Amino acid sequence: MAGIHLLDIEAAINWWRRRSPSPDGINACAEVQALAEVYALMVYERREEQEEDAMTAEALMAWLDWYASTPDAPCIAICSTSQGDEVCKGCGRSFDEVQHWPRMTPAEKRATWRRITLQGTAWRFNRYAERAAPAPAEPPPRD
Incomplete structure (x- = not known):
């Protein structure tokens, strides 16, 4: 099984940020928050890929929604x-x-x-x- 590349997680975060901007400039939508947690751990652990089955359901659904737009x-x-x-x-x-x-x-x-x-x-x-x-x-x- 292939992993999801860090750049795809980043692209999904940016897509969601454009799609559902922060109402107050501080709080992000639930999809951005779920993907940002995955992204932060990948950066912290210096990993370029994240296995699909290791993501939370919320993060995976947010990524799949972005994927459907590609x-x-x-x-x-x-x-x-x-x-x-x-x-x-x-x-x-x-x-x-x-x-x-x-x-x-x-x-x-x-x-x-x-x-x-x-x-x-x-x-x-x-x-x-x-x-x-x-x-x-x-x-x-x-x-």
Whole structure:
């Protein structure tokens, strides 16, 4: 079983802070409090991952609510594993990850997302990035 990375806990805390801001600038919502306890212990114990089954029900539900707001699959509909590649050129997942994605836990999916994002070699991170970038500004016409 994959653990939940510290950065995902942090992202979930920040998502909840935006979603349910503190009414007085001091007290946080219950979801932030539950996740902050997990986060603080991870930092204190210098751990990068937290097992799902070791979290309180409140913290896990808060994390799962954040997780539901994230993109599910990294697929860009160019699957080279269907052509025999062990690692998909489009999304960066292994053949097994592509095949077992529907059965993976949220933490396993996020671990896969983290790995392929850090690697940054799949087409989803480079080949098509230039298409999404704004066009360079045209120089002003010369008189």
